[in-house]
Amino acid sequence: MKITEKTIVGLTYELKVTKEGEESAPFSVEVRDEEDPFYFIFGLSGLPEKFETLLENKQQGDSFQFTLKAEEAYGQADDEMIMSIPKNQFSAQNGFTPEMLEEGNFLPLADEEGNSMQAKVVKDLGEEVLLDFNHPLVGFDLHFEGEVQEVREATDEEISHGHVHGEHGHQH
CATH class of the missing domain: 2.40.10.330 (Thrombin, subunit H)
Structure with a gap:
């Protein structure tokens, strides 16, 4: 199954950041591995639009590597x-x-x-x-490298609640 609107997506990745306009090596700020994958509803996540666009149509087992410029991610400090x-x-x-x-x-x-x-x-x-109250990653370029662990259809309940349920999601 491909990542499309209203599918549940599970990812493992390492997120590194660089400060826009500074010449420094990216530094790691988050690792989501097989023990703690990141799950979200594609299209309803509230994540930066460009993040979802770059994952669209990928499938379980596909790897990814991309960078979001600060403007494509969380913008500049307000x-x-x-x-x-x-x-x-x-x-x-x-x-x-x-x-x-x-x-x-x-x-x-x-x-x-x-x-x-x-x-x-x-x-x-x-x-x-x-x-x-600015997002902690405001003003940073985000460098993602990871793999799609799971793609499945979201249930009607998950869509209406706006979050993932089950093993890797919210427990009611």
């Missing part, structure tokens, strides 16, 4: 995505510990609709904390 938030919003009652607010950490958060997101702690401002 200063409006950097905000000061009162520290009292990150209380123990809300599941936060003081160590979580240390500079460089990523905070697990949810938006008003309950969608998970994260923000990087940029600076402790005393009563407030400066958070960066």
